[in-house]
Amino acid sequence: MRFLMHRLGFFALTLWAAITVNFFIPRLMPGDPASAMMARFHGRVNPAAIHAMEIAFGVDDQQSLWSQYVGYLHNTVTGNFGTSLTYFPLSVSSQIAQAVPWTLGLVGVATVLAFLGGTLIGTISGWRRGGTVDSIVPPVFVVTSALPYFWVGMMMILVFSVWTNGALPNDGAYSLDVVPGFTMPFITDVLRHALLPAMTVLITSIGGWILTMRNNMVTVLAEDYVRMGRAKGLSSRKIMYQYAARNALLPNLAGFAMSLGFVVAGAILVEYVFNYPGLGYMLLNAVNNLDYPLMQALFLMITVAVLVAVLICDFLTAWLDPRARSAS
């Protein structure tokens, strides 16, 4: 219980830090972009847009910095991110709500698949130490995990889309001539569009999990309880999955939580390469259009998503590992 309380406290601390950084970045930058932006837009866009930026920046000339900060915290916590400048009369929240399912579906599923697949391959590789699998796996995946995500995406487009005369789509999340809805044609169309970006995330992120899991297995296999299991005459399969892999998995889970930031970075670029309408693609568009309210809200959303994933990992660790529950 103490472990979980501790992690929840950390969650709150990190969230607060991210929100605060978000508040101060526009103020600390040289030339005070927040004020400059407000001055630039005054008289040119309608008052509602100005108000949107006031909410996004928490800028209000009449108030002290402290009360601006408190007002900003309040707006953020209640989900009031103001109005998007690019998609003008629409609110930032509604824009984000449209992008979230695409990112969760693509990046979420691909990441979880990479983790599960990588853990399995790593388990086998570490178990058959020096076997055929193990002599190929480490060098190959050391190299694939050093590939830039966006370039792998571009290579996928080249090989499976350009060279095959468009056998697989490389642009967007679904074709414009298919009517969205829960129909078979639409679902297959979405899956076809998701295939290349998902493969990209999978190829570049699976190596890390394989290598960590393999090395964890090697370390765990030297433990006395594994030797004990062998001495008792347990089957290899049982020792491999229930003795070694279960224990090797725990540090891998912690590693999963810590590496999520890197996966998110890669996913943003993958969405950009494939024009996939998720959070990352929207973030880069917001940057190009100087849509500051949308940009700030997106950064917070991505941070919250990562923090929630980390928290889930913590809960899983607490559930799987009695030591984490009782200690500290």
Next chain:
Amino acid sequence: MSASILAGTPAPGTAEVPRRSSRRAGSGMLAAVRSNSKAMVGALLLLLFVVVAALPQLFTSIDTPDAHAFELGLPPSWDHPLGTTAFGQDIYAQLIYGTRQSLIIAVVVGGLATVLSVIVGVSAAYLGGATDSLLSAMTDVFLVVPTFPLIIVIAAYAGKGSLLVIIGVLVITGWSYGARQLRAQALSLRNRDFLESARVRGERRSYIIVCEVLPTMTSLILATFLGSALYAVLTAAGLQFIGLGDSSSLSWGTMLHWAQSNAALQSGQPLWVVAPGLCIALLGASFALLNYAFDEISNPALRPVRRSRGKRARS
């Protein structure tokens, strides 16, 4: 942060401590690199890139790779081994001259981030108490906040980043993983006898940290450097690719940016995309291979088993 995965060290707290003394480490490490094939491949690749970065004029006769000097979009030929860009620049010459910036970013960011990791990690472990709690909490926050979107937001406000801005941002966001690992190792060293004896001798704290603790941690510090350098190569390339670098300077990421904005893939110029990306991948792979190999060298349990290979060969 992919370094986190690559380093493949067991969870913090169970981190292996190299048992060798620091004095034997130097010569032993060189021999170990020579006997480890992954380390050899990584080291040779890195050496090649260093030579190209230092003396680009040895590899190409074109000395103004940025000039729009040739016909547009030429296919590969004897004069232009990789063809020309849609602006009429020689792709091979750009590749050669672009090496320097990518390598500088990798080495400078790797070095500075490592220094920061050592300072934060080792002082957290060695000072303990409230300082440790504060520094550890800071490290953890930096570790989980997704830094790439943060970098994008900062770069958007700061305007297009010059080389200095990119290096600064990458150092600030890239030190936390190393700091966490170094802290774990320093913590496990804290109560060793040789440090106790130094304390009993009445040595100053600064002496103990610099002359006793740090030499023992050489291999992990090296791993931290390699991991940060890999992070820097990949992240800088990503930033330049989306156009947040200095788009007039020459680097592999910038080449990819121009290739993408001219739809090089769709317009039949795949080499414009393949070549710079392959260079990024190879430079990244050289750091990753060295990193993985150092892990094997410092942790003998992970080394490949030769006996079973011999058996297979005979059968």
